Amino acid sequence: MTGMLTRYERLIAAGELRSDPDQRRAAERLDRLQKDLEAESSGGLLSQLFRARKANPQGVYMWGGVGRGKSMLMDLFIETLGIDEKRRVHFHEFMLEVDRRIRERRESDPGDPTGKVARDIAQDVRCLAFDEMVVNNTADAAIMARLFTALIRDQGVTIVTTSNRPPRDLYKDGLNRSLFLPFIDLIEADLDVVSLNGPTDYRMDRLGDIATWHSPLGDDATAQVREAFFRLTDYKPEDAANVPSADLDLGGGRTLHVPKSLKGVGVFSFKRLCGENRGAADYLAIAHAYHTVIVVGIPAMSPDNRNEAIRFTKLVDALYENNVKLFATAAAEPENLYTAGDGAFEFERTVSRLKEMQSSDYMARGHGVA
Numbered sequence: 001m002t003g004m005l006t007r008y009e010r011l012i013a014a015g016e017l018r019s020d021p022d023q024r025r026a027a028e029r030l031d032r033l034q035k036d037l038e039a040e041s042s043g044g045l046l047s048q049l050f051r052a053r054k055a056n057p058q059g060v061y062m063w064g065g066v067g068r069g070k071s072m073l074m075d076l077f078i079e080t081l082g083i084d085e086k087r088r089v090h091f092h093e094f095m096l097e098v099d100r101r102i103r104e105r106r107e108s109d110p111g112d113p114t115g116k117v118a119r120d121i122a123q124d125v126r127c128l129a130f131d132e133m134v135v136n137n138t139a140d141a142a143i144m145a146r147l148f149t150a151l152i153r154d155q156g157v158t159i160v161t162t163s164n165r166p167p168r169d170l171y172k173d174g175l176n177r178s179l180f181l182p183f184i185d186l187i188e189a190d191l192d193v194v195s196l197n198g199p200t201d202y203r204m205d206r207l208g209d210i211a212t213w214h215s216p217l218g219d220d221a222t223a224q225v226r227e228a229f230f231r232l233t234d235y236k237p238e239d240a241a242n243v244p245s246a247d248l249d250l251g252g253g254r255t256l257h258v259p260k261s262l263k264g265v266g267v268f269s270f271k272r273l274c275g276e277n278r279g280a281a282d283y284l285a286i287a288h289a290y291h292t293v294i295v296v297g298i299p300a301m302s303p304d305n306r307n308e309a310i311r312f313t314k315l316v317d318a319l320y321e322n323n324v325k326l327f328a329t330a331a332a333e334p335e336n337l338y339t340a341g342d343g344a345f346e347f348e349r350t351v352s353r354l355k356e357m358q359s360s361d362y363m364a365r366g367h368g369v370a
Contacts, residue, residue, distance in 0.1 A: 007080050025194065026196055034081050034082070058191065059160050062195075070131075077160065086128075087128055091161070092244055095137070112146070119150070122157050127157070128157050128159055129159075134264065141177070159191060168184060174249070197366070212326060212357065213327075214330070222296065228294070245261055248261075265290060265291070269295070270296065270299065271297060283318035284318045287319050287324050295326065300332045312350070313343070320353045323362070324367065325357075326354075335351050
């Protein structure tokens with residue numbers, strides 16, 4: 001099987017990838033990990049049974065802004081990794097699986113089942129690869145240190161993961177974050193942290209001529225944001241019915257259901273975001289959790305919709321201040337959304353921000369980077 005680095009170099013030579021120093025450093029690190037895992041796997045059953053923890057190949061935590069090629073490198077790594085005991089899974093799906101396994105264990109086995117769940121997961125896995133590690137759920141945050149300590153140190157599983165944030169920024173400002181800090185310490189101690197946080201956003205190149213604002217409402221507008229979603233997430237359109245959802249932790253025991261949530265892209269309806277009683281803290285949670293937000297069904301608002309207009313202003317402020325990319329389907333262009341009613345004059349600032357958010361300069365900014 002062709003190795004990681006060789007395959008990466010071939011893609012550059014063929015013009016399918018551009019030469020990028022950060023990407024190459026990450027590819028070289030993943031190539032070394034491949035060789036370590038394959039050498040260990042070829043050592044036979046006895047060497048695997050009696051391997052010391054120190055000999056376990058050190059995993060990799062790749063982080064960087066959207067479009068830096070993290071998922072592409074992960075795909076190449078798993079595809080070219082010459083062992084059978086490998087698994088690649090989206091992080092959100094994995095934590096849902098863990099939650100289910102823990103519930104099942106607790107029904108028949110008293111005490112903390114985390115170690116046994118880790119053992120069950122590790123039965124057929126030597127390398128566990130996650131795409132898009134993001135933590136926005138208090139329950140996940142509370143269990144992750146115990147779970148991953150058991151996987152890495154007790155079961156000898158090598159972890160490879162991607163994230164938009166450095167380890168110290170995971171679950172930033174989250175509820176009871178002190179429970180999560182041991183997980184960050186584990187990552188920094190047991191995984192090699194590799195940055196791909198350069199200025200080039202390759203994923204935005206994939207959008208081609210797709211605009212961010214689509215009006216009027218209708219099938220054409222919906223098709224455009226749907227296409228943007230698939231290009232940004234690398235998800236196959238034919239699998240649209242299986243796009244994962246998520247429950248975003250808003251704090252205080254409150255959650256917001258996100259009907260489509262994948263690789264830092266969240267899809268919401270205007271009615272759910274602005275038709276319900278929400279405050280700035282809710283919108284800030286969304287802006288921290290997603291680098292790209294798609295809002296569908298934005299109506300033209302009248303004086304009777306002043307509350308919705310005020311909430312929409314707060315939403316746009318949170319997205320703008322955190323450099324979140326916004327794609328939208330709307331009944332009208334921004335300047336015609338809310339022209340009369342309480343706060344219509346102040347809404348002009350929102351219009352200005354919406355216009356700026358469509359610019360190439362804004363689209364080039366990194367998520368959350370001032």
